[in-house]
Amino acid sequence: MSESFESNLIKIPAKEVVDELYGAPPTKGDKDIAEFRKKKIQKPEKNKLRISALSREGKEVIFDFEKIKENWVEFYRNHSLEEIAQNLDDIKIQLTEEQVSLIQEKSSEGFNHFILFPSLELQLEYLNKIENVTTNVLPELKDMEQYFQIEGVNEGFRMSEHVKEGEIQYLGNIRNGPYLLLTKDIAEVEKSTLRKEADRLVEKFKNRKETGLTYLEYFIFQRDYVLRHLQEKFPHPDTKNGTWLLNSAKESFGVPGTIGAFIGVTYEYIYNFDIDPAGQLYFFSEIENQEKNMGARSAIIFELIQ
Amino acid sequence: MFKKFKLMPGEISQRMVEKIKPEEKIEQKKLAKGEIEQGANDLAELILERRDLEEQIRSDNQILNKKDDKPVSVKKLEKKENSFFPDDLLAALNDPEALSKLNWSGISRQVLPDQGIKSSCRAAEERLQEIKQKIAELAGQEKIAEVYREKMEEKMATFQLAINIDGFKKVIENVNLSEAKLLAHRNDENIKQSKADEEIIKKYTLIKTKAQERIEELKSDPDVYRESNRREMVKYRRQYLKGKIVETPSVKEQESQILGHLQLGIPVFLRGHLGAGKTEIAMHIAWKYYGVEPEFISGSEEGSKYDMFTKMQIGIKPKEDRIKEFDERMAEIKQLELSFEDIEKIKKEYYKEIIVEGKVTSFSQYGPLVRAMKEGKPLIIDEMDGIPHSILMRLNHILTRRVGNKFKIQENGSEEIEIKKGFCVIATGNIKSAKYKREDLDAAFLSRWWSSEVKYLPEEETYKILIASLIDKRGDLELERKEDLADIKKLTQAATYIQGVFTGEKYDDKLEGGNAARGVSASLEKSVLSMRDLWNIVKPWKAAGFCQPLEKYILTEFIKKATVPGDAIRLAQIFCQYRFFSDWKAEDFGISGLTQAKIESHQPTKQKTI
Numbered sequence: 001m002s003e004s005f006e007s008n009l010i011k012i013p014a015k016e017v018v019d020e021l022y023g024a025p026p027t028k029g030d031k032d033i034a035e036f037r038k039k040k041i042q043k044p045e046k047n048k049l050r051i052s053a054l055s056r057e058g059k060e061v062i063f064d065f066e067k068i069k070e071n072w073v074e075f076y077r078n079h080s081l082e083e084i085a086q087n088l089d090d091i092k093i094q095l096t097e098e099q100v101s102l103i104q105e106k107s108s109e110g111f112n113h114f115i116l117f118p119s120l121e122l123q124l125e126y127l128n129k130i131e132n133v134t135t136n137v138l139p140e141l142k143d144m145e146q147y148f149q150i151e152g153v154n155e156g157f158r159m160s161e162h163v164k165e166g167e168i169q170y171l172g173n174i175r176n177g178p179y180l181l182l183t184k185d186i187a188e189v190e191k192s193t194l195r196k197e198a199d200r201l202v203e204k205f206k207n208r209k210e211t212g213l214t215y216l217e218y219f220i221f222q223r224d225y226v227l228r229h230l231q232e233k234f235p236h237p238d239t240k241n242g243t244w245l246l247n248s249a250k251e252s253f254g255v256p257g258t259i260g261a262f263i264g265v266t267y268e269y270i271y272n273f274d275i276d277p278a279g280q281l282y283f284f285s286e287i288e289n290q291e292k293n294m295g296a297r298s299a300i301i302f303e304l305i306q
Numbered sequence: 307m308f309k310k311f312k313l314m315p316g317e318i319s320q321r322m323v324e325k326i327k328p329e330e331k332i333e334q335k336k337l338a339k340g341e342i343e344q345g346a347n348d349l350a351e352l353i354l355e356r357r358d359l360e361e362q363i364r365s366d367n368q369i370l371n372k373k374d375d376k377p378v379s380v381k382k383l384e385k386k387e388n389s390f391f392p393d394d395l396l397a398a399l400n401d402p403e404a405l406s407k408l409n410w411s412g413i414s415r416q417v418l419p420d421q422g423i424k425s426s427c428r429a430a431e432e433r434l435q436e437i438k439q440k441i442a443e444l445a446g447q448e449k450i451a452e453v454y455r456e457k458m459e460e461k462m463a464t465f466q467l468a469i470n471i472d473g474f475k476k477v478i479e480n481v482n483l484s485e486a487k488l489l490a491h492r493n494d495e496n497i498k499q500s501k502a503d504e505e506i507i508k509k510y511t512l513i514k515t516k517a518q519e520r521i522e523e524l525k526s527d528p529d530v531y532r533e534s535n536r537r538e539m540v541k542y543r544r545q546y547l548k549g550k551i552v553e554t555p556s557v558k559e560q561e562s563q564i565l566g567h568l569q570l571g572i573p574v575f576l577r578g579h580l581g582a583g584k585t586e587i588a589m590h591i592a593w594k595y596y597g598v599e600p601e602f603i604s605g606s607e608e609g610s611k612y613d614m615f616t617k618m619q620i621g622i623k624p625k626e627d628r629i630k631e632f633d634e635r636m637a638e639i640k641q642l643e644l645s646f647e648d649i650e651k652i653k654k655e656y657y658k659e660i661i662v663e664g665k666v667t668s669f670s671q672y673g674p675l676v677r678a679m680k681e682g683k684p685l686i687i688d689e690m691d692g693i694p695h696s697i698l699m700r701l702n703h704i705l706t707r708r709v710g711n712k713f714k715i716q717e718n719g720s721e722e723i724e725i726k727k728g729f730c731v732i733a734t735g736n737i738k739s740a741k742y743k744r745e746d747l748d749a750a751f752l753s754r755w756w757s758s759e760v761k762y763l764p765e766e767e768t769y770k771i772l773i774a775s776l777i778d779k780r781g782d783l784e785l786e787r788k789e790d791l792a793d794i795k796k797l798t799q800a801a802t803y804i805q806g807v808f809t810g811e812k813y814d815d816k817l818e819g820g821n822a823a824r825g826v827s828a829s830l831e832k833s834v835l836s837m838r839d840l841w842n843i844v845k846p847w848k849a850a851g852f853c854q855p856l857e858k859y860i861l862t863e864f865i866k867k868a869t870v871p872g873d874a875i876r877l878a879q880i881f882c883q884y885r886f887f888s889d890w891k892a893e894d895f896g897i898s899g900l901t902q903a904k905i906e907s908h909q910p911t912k913q914k915t916i
Contacts, residue, residue, distance in 0.1 A: 014781030
């Protein structure tokens with residue numbers, strides 16, 4: 001007589017156990033689909049840097065970086081910033097794969113406008129000149145739409161006494177070389193940023209790999225905006241609300257800040273740069289009897305590999 | 307700069323084959339392709355079995371060689387030479403003459419406690435020899451050995467990639483900790499973050515993104531994906547077997563949040579329902595990140611503040627205190643203008659009186675709170691809401707103290723102690739509810755804590771942990787029936803539901819005590835199915851070889867342990883809803899108050915259809 005001592009248990013191999021718990025691994029078909037999706041978005045071609053992306057509305061947009069560079073070289077040249085124009089003309093725009101992916105991702109979130117900047121060092125070298133040439137009289141604008149003037153002399157933005165005191169600090173990204181700034185071509189700050197403290201916005205942007213603007217970036221931004229909206233009723237940006245300039249601070253205050261304000265006078269508003277009690281700099285325009293709210297403009301910085 | 311794998315898959319597989327090849331060349335057979343493939347698969351299976359047997363033999367021998375641990379009676383028995391092994395016993399039991407001729411009383415004394423292990427070890431040794439022989443035969447065939455090598459090379463490559471996934475995960479974890487420490491340090495010193503700090507944090511973010519991308523990339527290979535997940539399951543199993551907390555993603559997330567606050571010097575208060583794992587997570591943090599056994603105050607047991615700070619003792623002081631006292635007294639004597647001889651005489655007397663004999667005296671001993679501060683250890687205040695308010699107020703001052711600060715203990719003659727690095731406070735307490743008789747914690751007191759709720763684990767994590775407690779070291783799972791797996795899943799789902807009813811998050815007016823007309827949900831008063839309870843159900847189930855249905859253990863190990871009768875009825879009803887006890891009648895449960903109607907209304911198969 002013999003007894004059997006074989007185990008009656010069934011063995012479920014580890015492979016099946018993990019499939020039950022974690023789901024089956026991606027199949028070849030899944031991988032092919034993922035690859036196909038990746039390929040649908042065009043990668044930049046060598047020496048002809050064009051990026052295809054989708055806009056927020058789901059339409060295809062092309063960012064042609066040669067063209068972007070040409071436009072900005074021309075912008076600086078037209079504003080008598082020859083050395084900056086020359087410096088930027090000499091660069092070769094090259095983007096890493098990560099940068100290209102980020103542009104595509106942000107494009108679908110509504111970021112649609114590139115601004116090309118020289119290194120911070122060069123910006124600071126031409127600080128006063130940039131302030132002057134981006135706020136001088138624009139013949140295309142009506143008299144009352146020009147910036148602040150005193151006795152017929154253009155004064156540019158109106159700086160509050162607080163802003164004038166002390167050195168401006170540039171915070172956020174280190175910008176050793178030239179860089180592209182991707183922002184939204186919109187007249188007013190996004191509603192989602194309104195009535196929020198600057199510190200919170202800095203944090204919020206950071207979490208989305210975004211950043212605010214510096215004092216000098218705002219000068220360039222607003223002039224570029226005005227030039228492209230000359231025929232509109234309100235050619236200047238930020239006529240309804242104010243913009244925290246999150247990446248600039250007043251040294252005397254020692255906190256992140258914005259610089260604020262320019263100022264011009266148009267027939268119905270005045271542009272101001274000012275600073276809040278915490279040292280936060282901002283820009284706003286004054287219109288009588290209108291409540292001003294502060295928000296911020298988000299941007300993404302793409303440092304250019306040289 | 308970076309560490310590399312010492313051996314690449316090709317080299318490892320080559321070495322593996324060389325190890326199993328017989329020393330002498332054997333005759334090469336003509337083998338068909340299918341036979342070579344089968345031979346290589348058999349070889350892989352045999353090698354795994356060989357490893358298991360070797361491990362068993364090693365472990366058995368360790369136990370059998372520990373003679374000193376055994377009681378004397380067992381030792382005596384072992385001296386008898388003619389002890390019976392299972393085969394001898396079976397032969398005797400099958401012998402028709404055994405009833406009358408054999409002395410079973412004598413035989414019974416020769417069935418020794420170690421025989422089970424000895425017999426198994428002997429059988430394993432025999433099987434090992436057999437297997438070694440078979441391995442040599444198969445590995446001696448060049449073609450089989452080569453196919454096996456190729457298979458192993460592929461497997462090793464998968465292992466290495468899966469190991470790298472673990473590595474990338476660890477990189478992310480360590481970068482998070484490193485970042486938290488940097489921020490904590492800046493905060494501690496009240497220094498503004500520099501540009502260099504920002505740059506480092508930016509780089510850390512990039513490292514984490516890239517490491518995550520690499521993980522996804524590696525996981526796109528099905529073999530690596532499965533191997534990585536298998537490793538995770540095996541890791542969970544190891545943590546479970548060691549009695550440690552199982553570090554699932556949600557636990558890790560909680561850990562890093564708690565640690566982030568502790569590093570900033572903020573005390574942490576963990577709130578949660580019964581069995582959610584508050585104390586376990588607090589202890590785990592102390593062990594894992596501080597590397598010490600924490601000091602522990604139990605709110606329900608240690609009600610006096612004197613227990614927390616110092617304890618008065620009557621008796622002879624500990625030796626080190628006696629030596630200290632002796633030194634102090636001698637120092638005083640030396641101040642006096644006494645002759646050398648007098649000093650020596652007094653010294654001898656003091657030595658005898660203080661050190662050798664010791665005086666019976668009252669003295670104070672540091673309590674856990676003071677010990678934690680002095681020795682730089684975490685302090686866990688378990689069930690803080692069980693401590694009277696007046697005593698907790700005394701803690702208020704301590705909560706604002708930082709490392710390096712000094713603190714005076716009133717109970718000990720205002721002795722001043724310095725808080726050492728490593729001191730931190732974690733408290734636990736129940737969610738405010740009528741279920742727990744607890745003190746209401748003062749809002750001002752609570753504002754000093756970072757408070758976080760420890761929730762029951764998500765269902766999918768509970769399921770993974772439960773399965774991990776059942777798999778073997780390779781990740782394979784042995785069950786009586788394939789349907790058992792579905793039962794474990796149902797058990798996990800029922801656990802989540804029970805937790806929901808217990809916390810009040812789930813509304814169920816159909817259970818015992820609920821009232822649909824008045825919109826009143828039933829509630830579990832004292833019973834909740836926690837992770838610990840789940841283990842208590844499946845552990846005996848596994849130990850019994852899964853031969854009984856899981857529901858039997860659900861009833862005996864959990865439902866019947868409910869201290870509130872209504873809870874037992876409600877639990878039985880919930881399990882019926884999850885298709886356990888489908889054919890059971892009310893009397894089968896043995897729960898007082900449970901009627902047939904109360905059960906049938908929850909058994910899906912018995913419910914009337916309209």
